[in-house]
Amino acid sequence: MGINESGQVQTLYWGEHLSAKDHFAAAESMPGASSFDLPVTTTPQEFVGWGGGLFVEPDLKITFPDGNRDLVLKYASHTIDANRLSIVMKDISREVYVTLQYEADAETGILRRSAVIENRTDAPFTIEQIAAGTWNLPRGTDYRLRYLTGHWAGEWSLQEEPVNPGKVVLESRRGTTGAQNNPWFAIDRSGSADQDEGGVWFGALGWSGSWQISVEQDVLQQVRITGGSNAFDFGYLLKKGERFQTPYFYGGYSGHGIGGASRLLHRFEVDSLLPHHPDPKLRPVLYNSWEATGFDVNEAGQMALAEKAARIGVERFVMDDGWFGQRKNDHAGLGDWYVNPQKFPHGLKPLIDKVHSLNMDFGLWVEPEMVNPDSDLYRKHPDWVLEFPGRPHTEARHQLVLNLARPDVRAYVYGFLDKLLKENDISFLKWDYNRNWSEPGWPAVPQEQEKNVYIDFIRNYYSILDELRREHPKVEIESCSGGGSRVDLGVMQYTDEVWPSDNTDAYDRLLIQNGFTYAYTPAAMMAWVTDSPNWVNNRALSLEYRFLSSMQGSLGIGVNLNQWKPEDFATARLMVERYKSIRETVQRGALYRLLTPEHGSEQSVTETVSRDGDQAVVFAFLHSSQENYPFPRIFLRGLDEGATYSISAFAGKLAEGTPKQASGSYWEQHGIDVDLHGDFQAMAFTLKRSR
Ligand code: GLA
Secondary structure, eight states: OEEOTTSOEEOOOOSSOOOTTOOOOOOOOOOOSBTTBOHHHHSOBSSOBSOSSOOSOOSEEEEOTTSOOOOOEEEEEEEEETTEEEEEEEESSSOEEEEEEEEEOTTTOOEEEEEEEEEOSSSOEEEEEEEEEEEEOOSOSOOEEEEEEEETTEEEEEEEEEOOSEEEEEEEOSSSOOSSEEEEEEEESSOOOOTTOBOEEEEEEEOSSSEEEEEEEOTTSOEEEEEEEOOTTOOEEEOTTOEEEOOEEEEEEESBHHHHHHHHHHHHIIIIISTTTTSOOOOOOEEEOHHHHTTOOOHHHHHHHHHHHHHTTOOEEEEOSOSBTTOSSTTBOTTOOSBOTTTOTTOSHHHHHHHHHTTOEEEEEEOTTEEOSBSHHHHHOGGGBOOOTTSOOOOBTTBEEBOTTSHHHHHHHHHHHHHHHHHSOOOEEEEOOOOOOOSOOOTTSOGGGGGGHHHHHHHHHHHHHHHHHHHSTTOEEEEOBTBBSSOSTTGGGTOSEEOOBSOOOTTHHHHHHHHHHHHSOGGGBEEEEOOSSOTTTOOOOOHHHHHHHHTTSEEEEOSOGGGOOHHHHHHHHHHHHHHHHHHHHHHHSEEEEEEOOGGGOSEEEEEEEOTTSSEEEEEEEEEEOOTTOOOOOBOOOSOOTTSEEEEEEEESEEOTTOOSEEEHHIIIIIOBOEEOOSEEEEEEEEEEEOO
16 A cells, blocks of 8 residues: 555555565556546545545545534554554544554464544544445456355355446344345455465455445446445444544455465464464364253253263253243243243252263353343333334344443343353353344434444443453353354454354255355354254255264254164264364364355365364265266365375265375375265265374
8 A cells, every 4th residue: 555645545456465576656546537536536545534526435424513524534644563554544624533453464464454533623523434444456347256145044155246337235234243144255356166276355344233345346447345334324423532443354365266265264263363362272062952952941851961962972061042031932031041940940050060070061042132021121121122212112033132232231231141150150151142123222322322322232242242251261152143143253253153054954054054164264163963854944864964064163963862762872972073083173274165065066075184284084965966977076185295195984985996095196186086876975084194
């Protein structure tokens, strides 16, 4: 970037590493395209205020108390401190300061950026639109955009489309991240179908509230990507002397295709973002009671499940919904976080002690930001919900959203969680969030401050997670929102894992998990083995198939163990044991999508190579055979070509005649045949490097 003659911070280049000796031409604003498109619109800028005739997406738009809405920011100063760059900009006449903050991650080249707005005027003003900044691509007309869409039980669909003149907006207006779009994008220019070739520019927002990312091709065929809070219904009153920091917008570049882009993101998330980075704990194998018992939880029933879970090598036992208040179904109880005395007459302690005696730790489900109108909490504090007075309260799953922006609600939520964790030996919370906002009013504050709810709610959510973690350092947290509706780089700073989807059908999961990993690491991706036929679609799959599908992420088990036969326990015990021998590779390694399940593919294959390069794990799935073709040959990637690796199948069969040992080049170039025929078949094998 450089400062041009108009004092704008102009992007000069973003892409592959260049030589340190290369010189850039000095920044010079683009000519206007005509009297209709002035230089302010055509010049690629890092951060631009709405004013002076700007027509592309602004990064910042302000209304001042005198009605003036013009904002023209110019470079004032900058500092560089190790891997951090700060650039201060100031409006041409008003005391509005914006500091652009950049932090570079040495290992992955991923940049983290945000902007801090400071009101040094002598009156409050309203921020009406605010982004962390804008990424500008090299000029080009052949770009392709990839992004993720979804819905409940069908999250993480990869979309691909050309970047055309005009604008595409990815967004959530829901108050939360949402599954309909996820705040991630990737853009390439080759249109290549190969996973590992070509340049890819990618980015993701770290924000769990309403957000937007716009991808815009302007009249000079330049592409810019602007991301931050959603501008719809937005307004943030920034008082005199206050500062406002935007969410982080992360961006990076890979010269190794979309696969390379996701490997960089995975690495960044594990080494620099998740709690306990650079060495977050490997995910324990967990059991969750939800699909087995629903709301019908009680001491004896959960103990019986725990005993069975321990027999197959489970390390964490999680009791899901139904343990608190008057919670018999989803009509009542949210908000009343006392242990239900009918279901647990002696509190949670006997169950927790039992779980510990079986060498597992204990986890619990909560949904802290919600309230059922049928609850003591709502009867006592009907004014604690998001609402417009005199208007209906729209319920979803019979529940309303507590206004977490309110200090008293924040204190209540933190208070009950802190007490729960102090009084019980709990190692894990599954933090759920099962609806989106409606009527997002905040009548308790002055009208001009009401829309601050879009920001203050999320800040309080993060601060509760942060404070809980500090007070209870051993507690791990999962972000769940009826599946994958709250997964983003914001919440992942505070949660150890996420629940990608309520859809637990092991075949549907292949596509769901495939989409998930474009942006997020398998280390945080919970995947349960559940009952067959599956409740989602009545599909029947073998237990081994279900295990192999879930073993591509962080393995969990959610079956009704009371219905298992002895041979199911035997299979499960074996699969859990195998998983433990590959989990470090799966959760930390480099993922290669050798055959994706996209576009109705008949097969899918993933390979993960461990960090030290000693192990590779391959999962192969045959969805349905047609016309007796053999399974495509599998060509591995990411191996050490000169090294020798020995191969062994740990589920299913390799083709007859497969050598037991061969070089990295052999496995990559000659490839491997596997013996898979029929419908919904799966196999898995490992390669081990000889020392
Ligand atoms: C959501 C979650 C499920 C389960 C239920 C409990 O739907 O995604 O996993 O916890 O809530 O009510």
